[in-house]
Amino acid sequence: MIEARRLHILRAVADHGTVTSAAAALYLTPSAVSQQLSALEQETGHRLVERSARGVRLTPAGEILLSHTHVVLAQLERAEAELAAYSSGASGTVTVTSFATGIGLVVAPALAVLADTAAGIRVRVRDAEGDASLPMVLDRQTDIAVAVEYRGAPGADDPRLTRVPLYAEPFDAVLPLAHPLAAAPRVPLSDLSGDTWIGPFPGNPCHDVVVLACEHAGFQPTLEHLSDDFRAVVALASAGVGVALVPRSALRGMDLTDVVVRPVDGIAPTRRVFAAVRCGAEEHPLIRPVLDALGKVAG
Template identity: 85%
Template sequence: MIEARRLHILRAVADHRTVTAAAAALFLTPSAVSQQLAALEQETGHRLVERSAKGVRLTAAGEILLAHTNAVLAQLERAEAELAAYSSGEAGTVTVAAFATGIAQVVAPAVAHLARTAPGIRIRVQDAEGDASLPMVLDRQVDVAVAVEYRGAPPADDPRLTHVPLYAEPFDAVVPLHHRLAEASEVPLAELAKDPWIGPYPGNPCHDVVVLACENAGFQPRLEH
């Protein structure tokens, strides 16, 4: 019999790639994580992780177990959520992580609506960019994340998450007053392929949005600032 809590540990190690980072996310000591991994390997009869100077990676057997782990834990979490809703009678606290415009566009109107329709539900809001908020959901630090799509994000079919498209946020191209496209009402992105760019810093989800949009238009933006 495989213990579910050990599957949580395996998933955290796979997400964070080091025992130390996984232990911090789970509020455990690194030695406790290592002990639980060893016990899981004994339960399954397979070596599940390999350690190196760069961290920890899953073996082929570990990857197989992880694929089942995501489905098993997702189902357990759904069961827990349904039982909690049944017990609480639509009362409780929901923690939402969102970026600034997501709070204005989505979270704030939702909070106002829930105040009228479900006064027993309390919403806690935490500012976080998309690349920070999705790991917070996976680590169960928050319940919901309002995030933008970014390179390296969990795929839409990840069984640990439920994805709900909310809205598309437009981006403006800002050009100098006498730029050749300054009077254009719409700017085909490919027209800016040879121009120098000022853009968000790498690591910011908006950077990925801009770069991916340019790549889809057939060029890499020349980011000079």
């Protein structure tokens, strides 16, 4: 009989690529992970992983088992949800992890909705970018991730996750007051190809949005100044050291007196935000009200 706990470990190893990283995500020791993988191989009668100096990868037999693992773990999530509903488990704690702007825009307002509609649910909020929060969901470190589409993000058809679209917002161009395009009603990105750029660090989902938008406009941006804090990005633009693309909601409440903010001409780069849970957990009586509240606020 295959133990579900070992299937979870197999998926973590496949997701993280090394035994050490999987062990850290699961709060286990590397030796414990290796022992569980060996036990799983004994249970199945197949070699499931191949080790190398760069990490581990699944064998063909391991890939077959992984495809069934997604189905099994999703079904277990559904079983937990139904049992919780059967026992009227509408009281407990849900952890929501989101990037900072998402917390202000949808998570915090959703807490106010829940206070009126599901007072028995306590929500813990954690700040993390989408490229970190989605693995946290899969590793059971958080229940819900509010994340942004980014290059390499799990797709809408990923069997490990259920996604709920929340909102989409454009990025606006932020220019120094003395910029030649400061008086333009709209800014063509191609006209900024020769400028110095300010933007998020690589790995931040918004970094991918900025770079892809510039690539579509025919150039690679020269990202001279890097910060994940959009207030710092705007401050640098106000100092005249470069131009930037910033999500529209992130500009709310900022001091914009020393910059100009203009919409992008043509198809604007867009930040698409969604909530994600482990597949099968979306109807859990603690998680469903939180997803509904997020959707109500975002809608």
